[in-house]
Amino acid sequence: MPELPEVETVKRSLAGPLTGASITGVTVYFAGNIKEPDPETFRRLLIGKEFLDIARRGKFLLFSLSGGYVLVVHLRMTGQLFLAGSGEPVDKHTHIVFSLSGDRELRYADQRKFGILELVHKEEVHRLKGLKELGLEPFSTDFTVDWLAAMLRDKKRPIKNLLLDQTVVAGIGNIYADEILFEAGIHPEKPAGALTEREIAALWQAVPRMLELGIQHRGTSIRNYVDGAGQRGGFQNLLRVYGREGEPCCRCGAAITRIKVAGRGTYFCPRCQHREQQ
DNA sequence: AGTCAAACCTGGGCGC
DNA sequence: TGCGCCCAGGTTTGAC
Numbered sequence: 001m002p003e004l005p006e007v008e009t010v011k012r013s014l015a016g017p018l019t020g021a022s023i024t025g026v027t028v029y030f031a032g033n034i035k036e037p038d039p040e041t042f043r044r045l046l047i048g049k050e051f052l053d054i055a056r057r058g059k060f061l062l063f064s065l066s067g068g069y070v071l072v073v074h075l076r077m078t079g080q081l082f083l084a085g086s087g088e089p090v091d092k093h094t095h096i097v098f099s100l101s102g103d104r105e106l107r108y109a110d111q112r113k114f115g116i117l118e119l120v121h122k123e124e125v126h127r128l129k130g131l132k133e134l135g136l137e138p139f140s141t142d143f144t145v146d147w148l149a150a151m152l153r154d155k156k157r158p159i160k161n162l163l164l165d166q167t168v169v170a171g172i173g174n175i176y177a178d179e180i181l182f183e184a185g186i187h188p189e190k191p192a193g194a195l196t197e198r199e200i201a202a203l204w205q206a207v208p209r210m211l212e213l214g215i216q217h218r219g220t221s222i223r224n225y226v227d228g229a230g231q232r233g234g235f236q237n238l239l240r241v242y243g244r245e246g247e248p249c250c251r252c253g254a255a256i257t258r259i260k261v262a263g264r265g266t267y268f269c270p271r272c273q274h275r276e277q278q
Numbered sequence: 279a280g281t282c283a284a285a286c287c288t289g290g291g292c293g294c
Numbered sequence: 295t296g297c298g299c300c301c302a303g304g305t306t307t308g309a310c
Contacts, residue, residue: 002303002304003303003304006303032286032287059304074304074305075303075304076286076303076304076305077287077302077303077304077305078287078288078289078302078303078304093288110287111287111288111289112286112287112288112289112302112304113286113287113288114286114287114304114305115304116305129306130305130306156279156280157279157280157281161280161281164304166304166305173303173304174302174303174304175303176303220303222302222303223289223290223302223303224303225303242303262281262282263281263282263283265301265302
C-alpha cells in the first residue's frame with residue numbers, strides 16, 4: 001500500500017481529529033506488529049497520553065504524544081490506520097485498537113502483518129532502524145538537481161533500483177517509481193550513472209510532481225489502502241503505466257510492457273522510455 | 279558495493 | 295469446489 005503520498009494522506013486525514021485527543025485504553029488483538037517496547041509496556045505507557053502532533057518522514061508516521069513519547073508507525077504493505085466509532089464491528093485484520101475520548105477509536109489493521117509500531121521517547125527516535133538511514137525528503141529544498149546528479153554519478157545500478165532505495169530519497173515505492181520514470185521518459189533499467197543531463201533534470205522534476213499529484217488525489221488504492229477516515233484514494237485511476245500491461249501507452253500507443261527490476265513488477269512504455277540517450 | 283532470493287504473512291486471481 | 299501456482303503497494307537478512 002503506502003508510499004509517500006498515501007502516508008501523507010493518512011497523516012493529513014488524522015491530524016485534525018486526533019490532535020488533542022487522549023488515549024483512554026489500548027486493546028492488542030495481535031502483538032506481532034509491536035516492535036518495542038513489549039506489548040504490555042506499550043499499552044501501559046500509551047494510556048492517558050494525548051496526541052500533540054503528527055509528522056511524516058519517508059513512509060514513517062510519527063505521532064508526538066504528551067510525556068515526550070513518540071509513536072512511530074510504518075504501514076509496510078497492508079497496514080491501515082483509521083478512525084472508527086467504538087461501536088463499529090472490528091474486522092479480523094484489526095490488530096490494535098487505541099480507544100479515544102468521545103467513543104472514538106484509532107485502529108491499526110494489517111492483513112499481512114508486516115507493519116511496525118514502536119513507542120520510544122523522543123530522544124530515542126533518531127536511533128530507530130530504517131528511520132535513521134532515510135535519505136532526503138523529495139519535497140525538501142535540499143532535493144536539488146545538482147544533489148540528484150551527484151547521487152547518480154558513476155552508479156551502475158538500474159535507476160529504478162536507486163529510486164526505491166530509501167537511503168537515497170525517502171518515500172518512493174514501486175507504483176510511484178514506475179510513474180515517475182514514465183513521466184521523465186527514462187527506461188527503468190538504465191544504469192543511474194548513464195542518465196544524461198536532460199534526463200536527470202526531467203527526473204528531478206518528475207519526482208515531486210508525481211508524488212504531489214498522488215497526494216492531490218488522496219493516494220492510490222489498488223488493494224487495501226485507505227486514509228485515516230477509512231476512504232479510498234483516487235490516483236489508481238490516473239496511473240499511466242503501473243498495472244497496465246498490454247494497454248496502449250497514453251502518449252504513443254505502444255503496448256505497456258511488464259518486466260522485473262530489483263525483483264519488483266515493473267511497467268513501462270518501450271517506446272517512450274528508452275535505455276539509450278535522450 | 280552490488281545484487282539476488284528468501285523471509286516476514288495473508289489473500290486474491292487464475293488455470294486446470 | 296478444490297488445488298496449486300503466481301502475484302501483491304515494503305523492508306531486512308544472509309549468501310554470493
